[in-house]
Amino acid sequence: QVHLVQSGAEVKKPGSSVKVPCKIFGGSSTDSFIFTWVRQAPGQGLEWMGTIDYMAGTAVYAQQIQGRVSITADESTRTVFLHLRSVTPQDTAVYYCARDGESALDSWGQGTMVTVSP
Amino acid sequence: DFVMTQSPDSLAVSLGERATINCKSSQSVLNTSNNKNYLAWYQQKPGQPPKLLIYWASTRSSGVPDRFSGSGSGTEFTLTITRLQAADVAIYYCQQYNGPQRTFGQGTRVEIK
Numbered sequence: 001q002v003h004l005v006q007s008g009a010e011v012k013k014p015g016s017s018v019k020v021p022c023k024i025f026g027g028s029s030t031d032s033f034i035f036t037w038v039r040q041a042p043g044q045g046l047e048w049m050g051t052i053d054y055m056a057g058t059a060v061y062a063q064q065i066q067g068r069v070s071i072t073a074d075e076s077t078r079t080v081f082l083h084l085r086s087v088t089p090q091d092t093a094v095y096y097c098a099r100d101g102e103s104a105l106d107s108w109g110q111g112t113m114v115t116v117s118p
Numbered sequence: 119d120f121v122m123t124q125s126p127d128s129l130a131v132s133l134g135e136r137a138t139i140n141c142k143s144s145q146s147v148l149n150t151s152n153n154k155n156y157l158a159w160y161q162q163k164p165g166q167p168p169k170l171l172i173y174w175a176s177t178r179s180s181g182v183p184d185r186f187s188g189s190g191s192g193t194e195f196t197l198t199i200t201r202l203q204a205a206d207v208a209i210y211y212c213q214q215y216n217g218p219q220r221t222f223g224q225g226t227r228v229e230i231k
Contacts, residue, residue, distance in 0.1 A: 038168075038222075045209075045211065045222060045223075045224050045225045046160075046162075046168065046213075046222040046225070047222070048219070048220040048221060051220065060218040062219070063119070096167050096168075098167075100215070100220075102173075102174075103170070103173045103174075103177075103179065104156075104170055104173040104213065105158065105160070105168070106170050106173070106179060108168060108169075110167060111167055
């Protein structure tokens with residue numbers, strides 16, 4: 001069983017960058033090590049941002065934010081990171097990491113609230 | 119790109135009755151290599167992350183009550199909640215994961231009538 005732990009809330013200025021960690025606990029060598037980031041703006045639905053193959057280090061991103069987003073993984077600390085650049089108030093949202101695979105998004109972190117405000 | 123459209127946007131159902139949510143994909147989510155539909159359903163309650171209910175269109179995730187069932191294939195899918203309970207009040211999302219991109223439906227809010 002994989003357990004994902006995310007950091008606390010962040011407040012950022014417009015035009016800055018934010019890096020959101022997601023620490024992985026548990027899991028075995030036979031588990032899926034693909035992780036997806038999803039965000040949810042206040043009162044809105046779920047938006048897929050991107051997915052990383054943890055072992056291969058390759059990632060794919062949503063077209064609407066490609067160029068501003070990167071997802072990386074640090075095997076030494078078992079942490080996946082979402083890095084979002086040039087943020088605007090429209091990036092204010094709860095950011096979730098989730099374990100991805102054949103059985104879809106089966107384990108979720110608790111979410112990190114990122115607020116972008118002047 | 120996939121577009122997932124859920125209907126209705128919201129519905130109110132009496133306790134003990136059935137709730138039915140539809141999800142339509144702009145492209146087939148059937149993976150022809152293994153004949154599985156890469157369609158999932160999630161339940162989200164306020165202040166919580168989504169919870170996986172159904173994957174492969176009709177397989178219940180571990181611990182999910184059998185009141186929740188998924189059906190459909192190709193581009194049209196249904197989530198059915200039988201014997202609705204107060205604890206089922208939530209927003210429900212469908213999601214496709216056939217290929218490298220993922221796409222969510224806009225969500226359906228389920229309330230008690």
